[in-house]
Amino acid sequence: MAEPNDPSDGLTRRRQFSPRRGGQLVIGRLKEHGPANYQFRKEQDPSYYVRLLTSRGERTIWGKDLERAVREGETKPKTGDLIGARRIAREAVTVTTRRRDGEGRVIAQEEHHAHRTRWVVEKVAFFAERARLARRLRDEQQDTSEALRERPELRSAFLSVRAAEQFAAQRIRDPKDRERFLELVKDAMASSVRKGEPLPSVSLRSPPEHKKPASSQGPSQKREDPVR
Amino acid sequence: MRSAATPTTDHVFRDESASDWLKSALRSALVRDPVDALNDALLLASVLEEHLRQILDLKS
Numbered sequence: 001m002a003e004p005n006d007p008s009d010g011l012t013r014r015r016q017f018s019p020r021r022g023g024q025l026v027i028g029r030l031k032e033h034g035p036a037n038y039q040f041r042k043e044q045d046p047s048y049y050v051r052l053l054t055s056r057g058e059r060t061i062w063g064k065d066l067e068r069a070v071r072e073g074e075t076k077p078k079t080g081d082l083i084g085a086r087r088i089a090r091e092a093v094t095v096t097t098r099r100r101d102g103e104g105r106v107i108a109q110e111e112h113h114a115h116r117t118r119w120v121v122e123k124v125a126f127f128a129e130r131a132r133l134a135r136r137l138r139d140e141q142q143d144t145s146e147a148l149r150e151r152p153e154l155r156s157a158f159l160s161v162r163a164a165e166q167f168a169a170q171r172i173r174d175p176k177d178r179e180r181f182l183e184l185v186k187d188a189m190a191s192s193v194r195k196g197e198p199l200p201s202v203s204l205r206s207p208p209e210h211k212k213p214a215s216s217q218g219p220s221q222k223r224e225d226p227v228r
Numbered sequence: 229m230r231s232a233a234t235p236t237t238d239h240v241f242r243d244e245s246a247s248d249w250l251k252s253a254l255r256s257a258l259v260r261d262p263v264d265a266l267n268d269a270l271l272l273a274s275v276l277e278e279h280l281r282q283i284l285d286l287k288s
Contacts, residue, residue, distance in 0.1 A: 025281075025284070027277055027280065027281075054277075055270070055273035055274045055276070055277040056270075056274070124280065124284075127284050128283065128284060131283065131284045131285050134285070135285075194284070194285060
């Protein structure tokens with residue numbers, strides 16, 4: 001969990017935590033948070049910590065992204081609040097260190113590989129609400145338009161499921177395979193919603209001005225893939 | 229750095245935002261053996277956290 005080498009630039013690759021394994025949700029009362037050198041050791045790199053009082057005692061989590069996660073959290077968590085903190089993605093980054101001579105010319109260059117973890121930090125009520133929304137997303141009997149009226153932020157999740165259904169209808173012949181595929185997509189979407197991960201950005205396409213011939217490309221190839 | 233101090237028992241009893249349930253539990257705990265009371269409170273916290281995780285459907 002700790003990331004002593006947590007660079008802030010040089011992004012090269014990003015990986016989502018598995019929806020099944022996920023990043024652990026740490027639950028506790030927010031005691032304090034702030035910038036500090038990693039593990040409060042002066043020889044370590046600058047980082048950011050969040051200290052929680054959990055049911056098993058105090059716990060301190062570290063990560064540069066925690067500062068952004070606390071500051072930009074949807075529920076604006078404050079000290080004293082019961083919060084949840086979850087790692088949602090781990091990005092592989094390459095940091096380039098350059099040594100320069102007295103005149104500023106680069107005389108040596110070295111690349112280091114490291115990881116940067118992205119966090120979600122929200123009041124626990126946020127995760128409870130997301131759990132409710134995830135159950136709604138999974139509920140096939142739910143009237144979609146009614147759900148979208150109540151929770152417009154779920155639009156992208158519903159659209160992803162709809163796109164997957166269209167893709168399956170066009171591309172997967174075996175009904176069992178089709179069903180299995182849709183189950184996997186719905187599970188992944190519900191898991192993302194439940195865990196507070198950012199939802200995929202899907203926008204409705206405007207009706208085409210001229211009818212184009214049917215494309216061989218499936219709907220899921222025209223936008224970012226949902227969480228796998 | 230922003231930090232929250234641990235409240236005292238007096239603070240909890242005076243705190244209008246503290247729940248009646250908490251005040252009642254604290255009142256009954258203060259007349260018990262303090263080690264037993266803390267043990268039970270820690271167990272209660274773990275059980276309630278597990279209950280919350282069940283509601284959130286998160287087993288991590």
